[in-house]
Each structure stands twice: as C-alpha cells, then as structure tokens.
Amino acid sequence: xxxxxxxxxxxxxxxxxxxxxxxxxxxxxxxxxxxxxxxxxxxxxxxxxxxxxxxxxxxxxxxxxxxxxxxxxxxxxxxxxxxxxxxxxxxxxxxxxxxxxxxxxxxxxxxxxxxxxxx
Amino acid sequence: xxxxxxxxxxxxxxxxxxxxxxxxxxxxxxxxxxxxxxxxxxxxxxxxxxxxxxxxxxxxxxxxxxxxxxxxxxxxxxxxxxxxxxxxxxxxxxxxxxxxxxxxxxxxxxxxxx
Numbered sequence: 001x002x003x004x005x006x007x008x009x010x011x012x013x014x015x016x017x018x019x020x021x022x023x024x025x026x027x028x029x030x031x032x033x034x035x036x037x038x039x040x041x042x043x044x045x046x047x048x049x050x051x052x053x054x055x056x057x058x059x060x061x062x063x064x065x066x067x068x069x070x071x072x073x074x075x076x077x078x079x080x081x082x083x084x085x086x087x088x089x090x091x092x093x094x095x096x097x098x099x100x101x102x103x104x105x106x107x108x109x110x111x112x113x114x115x116x117x118x119x
Numbered sequence: 120x121x122x123x124x125x126x127x128x129x130x131x132x133x134x135x136x137x138x139x140x141x142x143x144x145x146x147x148x149x150x151x152x153x154x155x156x157x158x159x160x161x162x163x164x165x166x167x168x169x170x171x172x173x174x175x176x177x178x179x180x181x182x183x184x185x186x187x188x189x190x191x192x193x194x195x196x197x198x199x200x201x202x203x204x205x206x207x208x209x210x211x212x213x214x215x216x217x218x219x220x221x222x223x224x225x226x227x228x229x230x231x232x233x
Contacts, residue, residue, distance in 0.1 A: 004162070006162075040206075040226065040228070041225070041226070042208050042223035042224065042225060042226055043163065043208075043223060045220065045221070048220075056220070090162050090163075092162075107153070107165055107168070108165070108221065109165070110155075110162030110163045110164065111162050112160070112161050112162050113160075113161070113162050115160075
C-alpha cells in the first residue's frame with residue numbers, strides 16, 4: 001500500500017479563519033513533506049519533516065504552521081491566509097529524507113491533495 | 120544552476136503515436152531523475168526514474184533516455200493511449216548535501232486524441 005491520505009479534499013476559508021489540513025500515511029515512512037501547487041505549475045516544496053522533526057522550511061510565511069504529531073501524521077495549520085494562497089496543497093512521504101545509495105529510499109509518494117480556496 | 124528545463128509545455132499526439140518530452144539540467148550534482156505523472160484532481164505519481172550511470176530505462180510503454188554529456192533526459196511514451204492524457208513532470212535530485220530535494224521541471228500537458 002503506497003497511499004498517502006489527505007483531508008479534506010476541498011476547503012473554502014475566509015481570510016480571518018483558522019483551519020487545518022491533515023495528512024496520514026501508514027507505510028512506515030519517516031519523511032513527510034508539504035508542497036503547494038498552483039494551476040499548471042509544478043509542486044513547490046514548503047516543509048520537510050524527518051523523523052518527526054522539521055528539517056526544511058522553504059521560507060514559508062508564518063501564516064502556514066506545520067506540525068508532525070507522530071510518524072504517521074502531518075498537519076498544516078492555516079491562519080490569516082491571503083487569496084493568493086489559494087492552491088492545491090500536496091502532502092508526500094518517503095522512506096527517509098536523506099538520500100541513501102540509489103535514491104530509492106527518497107522516492108516520494110504524493111497524496112491527492114487538498115484544494116484550498118481563500119475568499 | 121538548480122533549474123530543470125522541460126519542453127514542450129503542451130503536446131498533442133494521436134492514439135498509437137509516440138509522445139516525447141525533453142528535460143535539460145545544468146547542475147552536475149543531480150544524480151537521480153524521476154518522472155511524475157499527474158491527472159487532474161490528483162497528486163503526482165512516480166512513473167519511472169533513472170540514474171546517470173544508465174543511458175536508457177524501459178518500463179512497459181515508458182522509456183527514459185539519458186544523455187549525461189549533454190545533460191539531457193527524455194521520456195518516450197510508445198503507443199500513446201487516451202488514458203495517458205495527463206501532465207508530466209520531470210525532476211532531478213542532487214546527491215550532494217544528501218537532502219533528497221526534488222527540483223521539478225515546469226511540466227508538459229499531454230493530450231492523446233482517440
């Protein structure tokens with residue numbers, strides 16, 4: 001099973017709302033990622049968690065706050081978002097974060113994403 | 120240096136034809152080159168990947184050709200089918216620094232006409 005599950009599938013929120021995106025995997029992967037994807041563009045890396053610790057923050061605004069409660073779960077807390085934050089938010093996981101040998105352990109498996117609209 | 124350039128931006132192919140998508144890179148530290156396929160409303164899914172010590176890798180109708188000296192790699196989809204209609208992203212990952220970060224190309228939207 002190579003499934004990464006994201007909820008909700010769709011989210012509409014106002015600029016003053018607080019909401020959270022959830023991601024779950026049961027593959028025993030120790031690295032989890034948040035990406036943002038605009039229409040017709042490639043995914044842009046936001047955060048990387050490795051062994052439940054934040055490993056990479058790609059200079060993401062503080063209105064996005066990631067959390068990794070355990071090795072299977074990854075959350076993205078949203079607060080005071082702007083309309084330009086509307087996008088598809090993708091979660092991914094890989095066996096490890098750091099490259100080892102052939103790179104196979106870094107293969108990233110993506111969820112279906114949460115389509116976020118900020119009004 | 121960190122970019123991966125992908126072309127064409129869009130591609131229309133007749134059913135049964137060959138679809139070819141090209142990518143080029145500059146950073147010689149890249150040593151892992153995956154291709155992802157993304158259908159509308161879905162996340163990207165790993166299609167096939169190659170390392171630079173191999174010039175070609177084939178999996179079913181999908182083939183990656185790799186030219187290390189030219190720093191180019193391409194995806195060939197043989198006998199293209201309407202179900203192959205999707206957006207394809209090439210990517211590259213540097214071993215140096217061991218971060219495993221993926222650098223994506225800009226994507227190619229493929230339409231296979233029946």
